[in-house]
Amino acid sequence: MKRVVLITGHYWHSKRKAGFHWLGDAFWRQGWEVVFLTAPLSWLSVLRRDYRLAYPVLEEANRLQPIKPNMWSYVWFTPWHPANLRLGMLNHLSRSWFRSYGQLPLPEVESLLKDADLFIFESTPALLLFDRCKQINPRAQYIYRVSDDLRLLNNHSIVLEKEAEVLPKFNLVSVPSQHMYRMFAGLPNIKLHLHGIRKDLFAQDYYNPYPPSEHPHVVFVGNTRFDYDFIDRASQLLPDWQFHIIGPMSNLISRKNIIAYQELPFEATIPYLKYADIALQNLAYSPGSECFTDSLKIIQYTYCQLPIVAPDYLKSSRENMFYYQPGNPDSIRQALIAAQGCDRSQISTENIYDWDELVSEWLGSSFAPVKVTTK
Missing domain, CATH: 3.40.50.11010 (Rossmann fold)
Known part of the structure; x- marks a missing residue:
């Protein structure tokens, strides 16, 4: 062996x-x-x-x-x-x-x-x-x-x-x-x-963890570099949208449309990805952060055919990415609305490794x- x-x-x-x-x-x-x-x-x-x-x-x-x-x-x-x-x-x-x-x-x-x-x-x-x-x-x-x-x-x-x-x-x-x-x-x-993913885990059946809603469920999963200013602005701009934050974020503002879950075991996060409407990669910038254009989370979001909202320093050739300028409320709103209108059936998963x-x-x-x- x-x-x-x-x-x-x-x-x-x-x-x-x-x-x-x-x-x-x-x-x-x-x-x-x-x-x-x-x-x-x-x-x-x-x-x-x-x-x-x-x-x-x-x-x-x-x-x-x-x-x-x-x-x-x-x-x-x-x-x-x-x-x-x-x-x-x-x-x-x-x-x-x-x-x-x-x-x-x-x-x-x-x-x-x-x-x-x-x-x-x-x-x-x-x-x-x-x-x-x-x-x-x-x-x-x-x-x-x-x-x-x-x-x-x-x-x-x-x-x-x-x-x-x-x-x-x-x-x-x-x-x-x-x-x-x-x-x-x-x-x-x-x-x-x-990065690859565990396709066998994503292929399993999971219950939908979100309550029924006419408005989007937006999810973030991660543990570092979270842009708190973005979530503060986005949740005010779109008060009917639900923002689900999974990870050890200790300074989240208290607002009824921000739902915090703290850190969950990986497999417990999968239903939140599969049944979300939009994903977030709202990372605060520091030199070298450009490497997150192809992060493991981006790959997982894409495999679930999710439109992804991210800061403009993460621009890439991915067609399911929608960008905002950090600190700019107009561009934040525009990116989220554009993501809502994305045709998810056109998001390709062909080049994703197991x-x-x-x-x-x-x-x-x-x-x-x-x-x-x-x-």
């Missing part, structure tokens, strides 16, 4: 299901043994009240946890990890300290890494573990799945430097958006692979041969 190690910032049992959860599941269904390695996580995460601490990550730290036959979860908890300390002097002084992160002990899991066939790194500070994995296992194939732009996440400079250093050493660099594809233009090992199809494409492709000299 072949073994894949997914090195990701996500925790397997989190309510937040990201691409790496579905990749791990797809590899397992295709007969691979899966090690889902969560990193980075350290005492710095505790100081910052990392959301993952709501789960038993400290109890499971540095111990292999069986998920099901041939699938393991491993939380790599260390004394520190490379993190932006917010002050230039502290970031400078911490460089040599953080540079040694990849050489910290890997109790219980190192023997599994030694015999793995494939490593898939997510775009996190755990990229500093790349050289260590190469030393342990130089024969394996290595994929870099760039889930996020590290610059957008305000990482410590040493993480950005490590990404630039190891990019050419991967057999494959897989990016999920046109924006990232342009960002890494010129790399011989880069491929554009949009996660199994994406994994099959990876495994069926010829990886670039990379020779890395290690000291």
Whole structure:
């Protein structure tokens, strides 16, 4: 049985299901043994009240946890990890300290890494573990799945430097958006692979969670970068419309047509997508946010043939997108009304991957041969 190690910032049992959860599941269904390695996580995460601490990550730290036959979860908890300390002097002084992160002990899991066939790194500070994995296992194939732009996440400079250093050493660099594809233009090992979805889950029958209404049900699902100003304006402009917000949004204005659900398990959100009339991608801007033109949520919304309302900095070739200028009430209203008039039957879902199809494409492709000299 072949073994894949997914090195990701996500925790397997989190309510937040990201691409790496579905990749791990797809590899397992295709007969691979899966090690889902969560990193980075350290005492710095505790100081910052990392959301993952709501789960038993400290109890499971540095111990292999069986998920099901041939699938393991491993939380790599260390004394520190490379993190932006917010002050230039502290970031400078911490460089040599953080540079040694990849050489910290890997109790219980190192023997599994030694015999793995494939490593898939997510775009996190755990990229500093790349050289260590190469030393342990130089024969394996290595994929870099760039889930996020590290610059957008305000990482410590040493993480950005490590990404630039190891990019050419991967057999494959897989990016999920046109924006990232342009960002890494010129790399011989880069491929554009949009996010997949679990089509089997979306194909199931679900009850309609919305009450009957003559007016649209508008849904947002997410956990970061929520534009509160947009929802304040939109809910006032269209008081008969119902705005359903799913995610840990703590500062939502109280208004009768804003319905907050907090964070739900992924499968519980599917009915809200399938039976919605309009979807929102109302994300607040920060440099690098353009990469969200092809986010996993955009793919899921599109698969449900939903018109999507988004800020104009997310303009793309998608025909089901309707754009507004942030802070401009007229353009917000126009975008929502235009989305309401969209012919949903014309929204194409043909080019959307199932996660199994994406994994099959990876495994069926010829990886670039990379020779890395290690000291």
